[in-house]
Each structure stands twice: as structure tokens, then as C-alpha cells.
Amino acid sequence: MPFVPSVGTRLYWKLEGERGRPPLVLLNSIGTDMDLWAPMLPALRRRFLVLRVDTRSHGASDATPGDYDMALLAGDIGAAMDAAGIDRAGIAGVSLGGMIAMQMALDAPERVAGLALVCTSATMDRAAWRARVETVRAEGLGSIVDPVMGRFLSPAFCDAHPEVEATIRRGLLAMDPAGYAGCGAAIRDMRLADRLGAIAAPPLVVSGDRDVSTPFAGHGDHLLAQIAGARHVALDAAHLAPLEAPDALAAALIDTFA
Numbered sequence: 016m017p018f019v020p021s022v023g024t025r026l027y028w029k030l031e032g033e034r035g036r037p038p039l040v041l042l043n044s045i046g047t048d049m050d051l052w053a054p055m056l057p058a059l060r061r062r063f064l065v066l067r068v069d070t071r072s073h074g075a076s077d078a079t080p081g082d083y084d085m086a087l088l089a090g091d092i093g094a095a096m097d098a099a100g101i102d103r104a105g106i107a108g109v110s111l112g113g114m115i116a117m118q119m120a121l122d123a124p125e126r127v128a129g130l131a132l133v134c135t136s137a138t139m140d141r142a143a144w145r146a147r148v149e150t151v152r153a154e155g156l157g158s159i160v161d162p163v164m165g166r167f168l169s170p171a172f173c174d175a176h177p178e179v180e181a182t183i184r185r186g187l188l189a190m191d192p193a194g195y196a197g198c199g200a201a202i203r204d205m206r207l208a209d210r211l212g213a214i215a216a217p218p219l220v221v222s223g224d225r226d227v228s229t230p231f232a233g234h235g236d237h238l239l240a241q242i243a244g245a246r247h248v249a250l251d252a253a254h255l256a257p258l259e260a261p262d263a264l265a266a267a268l269i270d271t272f273a
Contacts, residue, residue, distance in 0.1 A: 019098035021091045027075035028068045028095040032060045038104035039063040039272055042112025045198050046187045048074030054261035062273045068095040072194020080193050082200035089118040105272040107131035117207050120214045130218035131268055134226050134254050136234035137207035144203035151196045156188055166228045169253040217244025219271045223252035
């Protein structure tokens with residue numbers, strides 16, 4: 016398994032597809048791992064050199080204690096790109112992954128060829144995330160799993176695909192609570208909203224019509240208004256769009272990055 020060291024941890028990464036294809040980095044949401052993108056891989060591997068990275072404390076990447084910040088998480092992705100031999104790439108991220116992608120575009124614009132910001136935001140309810148971090152640290156992930164799952168996936172999708180819902184739930188419960196809380200602190204403390212105008216890479220902003228965590232109103236519309244050249248695609252999906260609308264999202268990424 017390929018791991019790369021980064022600021023006190025090891026990150027798991029996986030490279031798929033042919034060298035010579037446009038590089039595309041895929042970043043997961045908080046509470047999931049790189050397999051979030053699995054339904055889209057057959058389409059994406061045909062067009063891109065695909066790098067997936069388990070965010071710090073997620074999947075096979077090691078967890079570290081304490082609060083994280085977006086700059087730390089963005090630096091982790093740069094380390095994985097170095098390990099994979101990728102200097103510059105399109106970056107697509109869901110939720111937390113999209114926040115990390117925006118931080119990368121600000122901190123290391125020379126490495127970002129383009130952005131796809133999927134069901135994400137530059138600003139979240141700070142008090143709500145403070146409470147979530149404190150709850151997870153005190154009571155574990157079982158204390159939040161039901162409301163989180165209710166936001167991750169729509170009821171209709173869960174009814175049609177109970178095996179997917181069970182897999183995502185199991186993965187969330189298996190996480191190290193300290194790692195989830197560390198990433199939650201990065202969301203709580205992020206300072207992206209006032210810096211969006213400095214992002215040079217025109218993004219694709221993807222919203223989910225059934226997303227109650229980062230709905231277009233108040234989240235995606237803010238990204239469109241603040242980042243020059245941004246364009247919007249709406250999908251019939253809740254928060255985890257790669258699972259609920261894989262074909263439509265893959266088509267949007269191919270149109271953006273290929």
C-alpha cells in the first residue's frame with residue numbers, strides 16, 4: 016500500500032489510469048474515505064490519471080490528535096501529489112474535500128489546474144461545528160451517526176440502496192473520533208469566505224438538489240458570486256453526490272477537466 020509521510024502522520028494514496036492523461040485529484044468528505052468515488056472510477060480512469068487520497072484520519076490514513084486546519088490538510092494533499100509524481104492537477108472535492116481544494120488554490124495556485132467544488136461551502140455554522148466537535152470528543156461517533164447519515168444520503172436513495180447506506184454508516188463508526196474531531200475543527204475554523212476572490216482557477220460548482228448540509232442557497236451561490244469564471248451544475252442528489260449521481264457527476268468532471 017502506498018503511504019506518504021506528512022506532518023506527523025501517514026497518508027494513504029492510490030494512483031489509477033495512464034500516465035500522459037490529465038491528472039485529477041479526488042478528495043473525500045469528512046466521515047468517508049476514497050471509496051466515496053468508487054462508482055465513478057470506470058468513467059474517470061478512461062480519461063484521467065486519477066489520484067485518490069484518504070484525508071488525514073480517514074480510511075487508511077493515520078489519525079493524529081488535536082485540532083487540524085485547512086492549511087495542514089491542503090499541505091497533506093500536496094505531499095500525496097509529490098509522492099505520485101504529479102506537479103499540477105485538477106482538484107475535485109466533496110464537502111470537506113472541496114474546502115481543502117479551495118485552500119490549495121489559495122496556498123499553492125501553481126499546483127491547481129482547475130477545481131470542482133462538490134456539495135461544499137466556504138462558510139459553515141461555526142457554533143454547530145463547535146458543538147459537533149465537542150460531542151464527538153466526549154461521546155464518540157455513535158452519538159452523531161444518525162443525524163450525519165440523514166444528511167449524507169437522501170431517504171429515497173437509502174431505500175433503494177440499503178447496502179450503500181450500511182457501508183457508509185459502518186465506515187463512519189469505524190473512524191477514530193479524534194481524527195473526525197480534528198477535521199471538524201478545520202471546518203469550524205476555516206477562513207475561506209473572504210478570500211474567494213483570490214482564487215484564480217475557475218471552478219465548477221456542483222450542488223445537490225436534495226443536499227441539506229450545503230444547499231445551493233447560501234453555499235453554492237456564494238461560491239459562484241465570489242469566484243471569477245465559476246459555473247454551476249445542479250444534480251439530483253443529496254450531500255454525497257458521487258454515490259447518488261455518479262454518472263452525471265462523472266460527465267461534469269470530464270467536461271470540466273478532460
